[in-house]
Amino acid sequence: MHYFLNKLNKHTIRACLTLLVLSCLLLVSYPAQVSASSQEDLNYMQKRQHMVRLIEDDVRRTSVYLDKEALDPKVMQAMSTVPRHKFVPENRWDDAYQNNPLPIGHGQTISQPYIVAIMTDLLKLSEHDKVLEIGTGSGYQAAILAxxxxxxxxxxxxxxxxxxxxxxxxxxxxxxISSKVGDGYYGWEEHAPFDAIIVTAAASHIPHPLIKQLKPGGHMMIPVGSHFITQQLLLVTKAEDGHITTKQILPVRFVPLTGDH
Amino acid sequence: MSQRIPLFSISLLSATALGYEVLLMRLFSIIQWHHFAYMIISLALLGYGISGTLIALFQKQLLKHFNFAYPGLLILFSLSSLSCYLMVQQIPFNAEEIFWDPHQLVYLLSIFLLLSIPFIFAASAICLALAQYPDYISRIYGMDLLGAGAGSFAIVLLLFLVFPMTALILIALLGLFSALVAARELNLKQRWLTPGIIIAGCIIFFTGVSSTLNISPYKELSQILRINGTQIIRQNSSPLGLLSIVESPVVPLRHVPGLSLNNLQEPLAQLGLFTDAGGMTAITRYPRQTGELAYLDQLTSALPYHLNNIQRLLVVGAGGGSDILQAQYHQVDNIDAVEINAQVVDLLKNEFAEYSGKLYQQQNIKVHIDDVRGFLSTIGTDKKTQFDLIQISLMDSFSASASGLYALHESYLYTQEALQNYIEHLSADGYLAISRWVKTPPRDALKMFATAIKALQQLDKKNINQHLLLIRSWQISTLLIKNSAFTENEITAVKSFCQQRSFDIAWYPGISKNEVNRFNIFNQAYFYQGAGALLGEHAEQFLQEYKYYLYPATDDQPFFHHFFKWSVLPELLSLRGQGGVLLMEMGYLILIATLLLAIAASIVLILLPLLAYRKTQSVSSANGSSHNSSPINRSKLFLYFFMIGLAFLFIEIAFMQKFILFLHHPIYSISIVLAAFLINAGIGSTWSRYLVKNYSYQKVMKWAISGIIVLSLLYIVILNPLFSWLIALPIVFKIVLSLILIAPLAICMGMPFPLALSTLGDNTDGQGQAYIPWAWGVNGCASVISAVLASILAIHLGFTVVILIAISLYYFCLLLFPGICISQ
Incomplete structure (x- = not known):
């Protein structure tokens, strides 16, 4: 043993000691880091809960149009668990839980949480469903769906x-979530048909391949408006017999007629 | 060489400043959106008001060093015109975020402040010259107006020749050139001046050529260029817009709005045609076989081809040619198409002729560079020139239309008189088809329906409901107005057409409730209810109760895109958190915000110098020097110059609209009419100086204002019948006639302002002279308020009322005039 120690030069011993000290320091500081990170998570969680309450209020106000007083609890549960801040640029993390759309770079935006919640709810999803999204964007909508x-x-x-x-x-x-970069016009033939499709990318019309890839009884959701503000939601429904209807949904409680016509 | 009054440099500066103002509008329409461009530039023009305040406050010092200050301001104008714009386009302003992001307000304020800087310098130079040469006010103001008139015309020509960024460099260099002219006029001997100006010129040139337009990332063109492989293959520029042709070889462009959900066919290959980086339309690759165009039969606009044999067609807004291709699919023999932008036609006739199958050179297709009413005025209404179908498809983009950005746009395309005109050009069984975007809640389609009813009533058609038919997809509605009543066979064909394409019928003569709202479902059958109500006995009640303004647009109130009702504002504001913002007509609200901001800024700018004057007066009374002076009546002075500022622009703007309708092509007519107004007003101003040598100020003023009142009243009465009578004249004669009609009115309008300023200059105790910059500033502020206010008044009351208000204001000015320099 003595012999072995003598063989080690002074530099090696110094390096080992430094490593030891650093390891100890790291071990000591670890709980502090964990607690800082959980504090941060807690903050965002609280903000997320607040955001969910705002959405619930807006939904109540729009109940006439949505035909319901509250959204599906599972949708609201998803909204309260997905860390929305991770889907926006780091310098906008603090704004992530306001009930507003936000720019995410590349000229794109992340939708207003209220609109994300309504769109998801209107798709009437079930646990074993398969959903296609055209326009991944930030990835937030896909994360909610997931x-x-x-x-x-x-x-x-x-x-x-x-x-x-x-x-x-x-x-x-x-x-x-399976994602790819490409042209959404033709949908994703290999995985078709889908129980629901959501088209968040701008398109001048609804492509036929997407209608074809929608299962009978399925729904397709298309938000219509500008980059930041969704003006109306278009809900496309494929009946069991393949018959297609669309429904225009205004995400705002606004009736254009006041009189009796 | 002795010093001369710097008249030429003033004229040159005014031309440059006006050119800069028009150019900024162009630049902002490209990099941002038109409505914010309007707001920002209107407010930046408050620079004229600010200049009056600054000169009033620092008058003594600046006048003492006039020879340095005047050319210095010209150089500063030149440098700031380029640099301020370049700084502004780096500001990440995004109009849509303004409702929840307070940073956007700071950005907006910064943009406005930066852009007002060049105008402050330009206006200060003119104001300083007026204060320096009080005996030559009429001539200086005359040269100012002459320059502005020439500038308004020259910038339009320049924008045909060069791209907007190059025009900006040229304008900045022209500003420097005006400084050189000023140095020569003032006989300045400073050795540094010429080399200094040359160095500044080099800086402007090299900075300018290395800069590019920084287009908002949210505009359509920026968006499409993010797709792999897309590129701009051609750009053309004109005052009507910057055209960009985009090729997308990897991901095909498939721009066919309103396509039926039942369509199975993929659209043909396309090139994207963007105007001002937005409003995409498509240039379609010409098909090898007509069958490849079958998808165009899956649009609501294809309906007329299924009702009758269309032999003669007029397409309004030829653009990339989609409507013409649709007609070719239906084997229409004879196609006329009007397109307002010559460059679009030029692109399809030359560079993209092969791609588009030489569409615009085909024998049976005639493309006319004109607006539709201009074109129709050149052809008769006899049987030979009648159309079986006039097709007016989507003329604006959905996003701009949906958010109400066009609210303050005058459009003579969709007025009651326009529809009458179209119907008069239809064959006995001809159709007028108008397609508009479907909005939720409905607006355009119902307003168009209401307009059609009025037009048919004016044409004395019996059983109006027999002439109307309305269908819609989820995205687009098409209103069909038939010259004769719809037949049973046609109704059967409509039902079959809609059933096959899953389109909804919203109205046909004899429709029943259970036939509507079947495929594209709304919360209520709004279109059917609205159409029925508008044709029923209680139409007026419906129009009053509907939350959007659906009264038809007229030639006197040509604001088809104005839907806003004040009574709905509180409700919409309470919904803004849920996206209710888009239900408000943004264009209109921006107009109101601009007016309020202009008024608030004007109050500060007008009051500030008064405090300084009070201080000066108290000092002079303490020195006992005010004994023989007759103090200026400031309230009368204010009222006079403010009302003159309001009235001048009211009349100019309102009559410009009337002449635009006569001359038709908006860009040419605006530049010709504006230049005619300004140049003639400049002549009037210069002439007034000679008149007052022989006659009293009051007499000249009386003549001038009487002339304005009499001519304006006369024009209100005679212009419309005169224009209807002469509408078919060749355009050259129409221009000459317009110039003859404008000249006497504008000459009279050019007099009241310099006459009153001259009386201040003539005020013997020198007090009046000190008020010249203030009066200039008051007038500058009033001009900004006037332009915005004229639009608001015209939207609500019509342009005729705007003229009548202006006449009253001029009359009050006449009453006030003798008192503005008389003691209180």
């Missing part, structure tokens, strides 16, 4: 945005 259904497929046309969302899904461990 909490509610078996599998989410998402297509984004803007490459950097699509790659960024894919990285985030991996990082946040959303195993049931």
């Amino acid at each position: 909490k509610l259904v078996d599998q989410v497929y998402s297509i984004e046309i803007i490459k950097p945005l699509g790659l960024q969302a894919a990285r985030l899904f991996k990082q946040l461990d959303y195993k049931n």
Whole structure:
């Protein structure tokens, strides 16, 4: 043993000692880091709860149009668990839980939480559903859907945005989201048909391949408006016999006629 | 060489400043949206008001160093015109976030402040010259107006020749050139001046050429360029807009708004045609076989082709040619198409002729560069020139239309008189088809329906409901107005057409309640209810109770896109958190916000110098020097210059509209009419100086204002019948006639302002002279308020009322005039 120690030069001993001290320091500081991070998580969680309350208030005010006093509790549960701040640029984390849309770069936006909640609710999803999303954007809508259904497929046309969302899904461990970069016009034939489709990308008309890939009895949701403000929601329904109808939903309680006509 | 009054440099400066104002409007329409451009530039023009305040406050010092201050201001104008714009386009302002992000207000304020800087310098230079040469006020003001008139015309020509960014560099360089002219006029001997100006010119040139337009990332063009492989393959610029042609080889463009959900066919390959980085339309690759166009039969606008044999068609807004292709699919023999933008037609006839199948050169297709009413005025209404179908499809983009950005746009396309005109050009069984975006809650379709009813009533049609038919998809509605009554066979064909495409019928003669709202479902059958109510006995009650303004637009109130009702504002404001913002007509609210901001800023700008004057007066009375002076009657002075500022622009704007309708093409007519007004007013101002040599100020003023009142009243009465009578004249004659009609009115309008300023200059105790900058500032503020107020008044009361108000204001000015320099 003595012999072995003598063989080690002074530099090696110094390096080992430094490593030891650093390890000890790291061990001592770890609980503090954990507590800082959980404090941060707690803050965001509180903000998220507040956001959910705001959405509930707005829904109550719009009940006439939505035909319901409250949204599906599972949707609200998803809204209260998905860390929305992770889907916006880091410098906007503090604004992430306001009931507003936010810019996310590449000329794109993350929708207003109230609109995300309504759209998700109107799709009337079930646990074993398969959903297609055209326009991944920030990835937030896909993350909400992933909490509610078996599998989410998402297509984004803007490459950097699509790659960024894919990285985030991996990082946040959303195993049931498959995403790709490409043209959404043709849907995702290999995984069709879908129980629900949500089209958040701008399109001048509804592509026929998407209607074809919607299961009979399924719903398709298309928000219509500008980048920041959704003016109306278009709910496309495919009846069991394949018959298509659309419904225009105003996310605001506003009746244009005051008189009796 | 002795010093001369710097008349030429003033003229040059005014031309440059007016050109800069028009150019800013162009630049902002490209990088942002038109409505905010309007607001920002209106407010930036308060620079004229600010200049009056600054000169009033620092008058003594500046006049003492006039030879340095005057050319210095010209150089500063030149440098700031470029640099301020470049700084402004770096500000990340986004209009839509203004409702929840307070930073946006700071950005907006910064933009306004930065852009007002060049105008402050330009206006200060003119104001300083007026204060320096009180005996030559009429000539200086005359040259100012002449320059502005020439500038308004020259900038339009310039924008045909160069891209907006190049025009900006040229304008900045022209500003510097005016400084060189000023140095020569003032006989300045400073050795540094010429090299200094040359160095500044080099800086402007190299900064300008290395800068590009920074377009908002949320505009359509910016969005599409993010798609892999897309690129701009051609750009053309004109005063009507910056055209960008975009190719997308990887992800095909498929722009066919309103396509039926039952359509199975993929659209043909397209190139995107963007105007001012937005409003995309498509240039379609010409099909090898007509069958490839079948998808165009899956639009609501295809309905007329299924009702009758269309032989002669007029397409309004030819654009990339989609409507013409749709007609070709239906084998229409004879197609006329009007397109207002010559450059669009030029692109399709030249660079993209092969791609588009030489569509615009085909024998049976005639494309006319004109607006539709201008074109119709050149052809008769006899049988040979009648159309079986006039097709007016979507003329604006959905996002701009839906958010009410067009609220303050005058449009003579959709007025009651316009519809009458179209119907008069239809064959006995001809159709007028107007397609508009479907909005929730409905607006455009119902307003168009109401307008059609009025037009048919004016044409003395019996059983009006027999002439109207309205169908809709989830996205687009098409209103069909038939010259004769719809037949049973046609109704059967309509039902079959809609059933096959899952379109809803909202109205046909004899429709029943259970036939509506079946495929594209609204909360209530709004379209059917609205159409029925508008045709019923209680139409007026419906119009009053509907939460949007659906009264038809007229040529006197040509604001089809104005839907806002004040009574609904509280309700909409309470809904803004849920996205109710888009239900408000933004264009109109921005107009109101601009007016309020202009009034608030004007109050500060007008009051500030008064405090300084009070201080000066108290000092002079303490020195005992006020014994022989007759103090200025400030309230009368204020009222006079404020009312003159309001009235001048009221008349100019209102008559401009009337002449635009006569000359038709908006860009040419605006530039010709505006230049005619300003140049003639400049002549009037210069002439007034000679008149007062032989006649008293009061007499000249009386003549001038009497002239304005008599001519304005006369024009209100005679212009409409005169224009209807002469509408078919060749355009050259119409321009000459317009210039002859404008000249006497504008000459009279050019007199009241310089006459009153000259009386201040002539005020013997020198007190009046000190008030010249203040009067200039008051007039500047009033001009900004006037332009905005004229639009608001015209929206609610019509342009004729705006003229009548202006006449009253001029009359009050006449009553006030003798008193403005007389002691209280």
